[in-house]
Amino acid sequence: MNETTVNHPVFARIFDRFTGSLEKEIGAHREELLAGLSGRVVELGAGNGMNFGHYPATVAEVVALEPEPYLRERAEQAAQRARVPVTVRDATADTLPFADGEFDVAIASLVLCSVPDPARALAELRRVLKPGGELRFLEHVRSARPRKARIQRRLDSSGIWPRLGGGCHCARDTVAAIGAAGFDVERVRDLDVGPSWAHTNPHVIGAARAR
Numbered sequence: 001m002n003e004t005t006v007n008h009p010v011f012a013r014i015f016d017r018f019t020g021s022l023e024k025e026i027g028a029h030r031e032e033l034l035a036g037l038s039g040r041v042v043e044l045g046a047g048n049g050m051n052f053g054h055y056p057a058t059v060a061e062v063v064a065l066e067p068e069p070y071l072r073e074r075a076e077q078a079a080q081r082a083r084v085p086v087t088v089r090d091a092t093a094d095t096l097p098f099a100d101g102e103f104d105v106a107i108a109s110l111v112l113c114s115v116p117d118p119a120r121a122l123a124e125l126r127r128v129l130k131p132g133g134e135l136r137f138l139e140h141v142r143s144a145r146p147r148k149a150r151i152q153r154r155l156d157s158s159g160i161w162p163r164l165g166g167g168c169h170c171a172r173d174t175v176a177a178i179g180a181a182g183f184d185v186e187r188v189r190d191l192d193v194g195p196s197w198a199h200t201n202p203h204v205i206g207a208a209r210a211r
């Protein structure tokens with residue numbers, strides 16, 4: 001699917017309203033996600049910029065992509081408060097506006113659930129990374145428990161959850177998709193954000209290297 005715009009005005013406002021309380025729990029995971037990074041970073045679907053304050057000072061530049069207009073405006077405000085240089089651009093995951101091998105690091109947090117075609121998004125991230133570049137990810141994924149995975153699949157295929165969640169899907173096997181897109185997954189661990197029974201759990205946090 002080729003997508004040039006994303007417009008989820010209601011989701012965007014609700015997400016922005018609730019990220020303050022979500023951040024109390026997820027902030028420490030964002031810190032872990034971005035720890036030790038350096039060089040040029042591309043961040044996909046940056047939302048309202050909740051990662052920006054967690055980038056270590058060793059990062060030279062972050063180019064953050066956000067296609068949703070309301071969230072992009074909020075991200076631009078967050079960029080001004082960041083301690084590293086952050087530029088916010090309007091772009092969707094399916095066609096990144098960069099040449100091959102421009103970045104040292106790519107960040108995907110809570111976004112591979114929302115892009116229409118995760119394989120294509122990951123191929124684009126792989127393309128714009130230098131060989132050996134790093135993908136850091138923090139994503140919610142399909143449960144390993146068959147009963148819960150069935151419920152997650154039903155929520156996705158019925159369209160109920162994608163409609164409520166700004167295009168979000170809860171049954172994606174994102175770690176497998178990362179491996180299939182030309183990355184070696186170097187570390188990954190499960191974690192829960194919010195109640196473990198929530199359909200948006202489990203989450204995974206990890207790092208993968210472009211082959």
Ligand SMILES: C[S@@+](CC[C@H](N)C(=O)[O-])C[C@H]1O[C@@H](n2cnc3c(N)ncnc32)[C@H](O)[C@@H]1O
Nearest residue numbers: 006045046047050068092093109110111114115
């Ligand atoms: C749940 S929010 C997560 C925001 C942010 N990454 C974070 O960690 O808080 C999902 C984000 O994905 C973005 N998104 C949705 N479709 C997209 C697409 N096709 N390309 C890039 N970003 C997209 C949304 O606009 C939204 O900002």
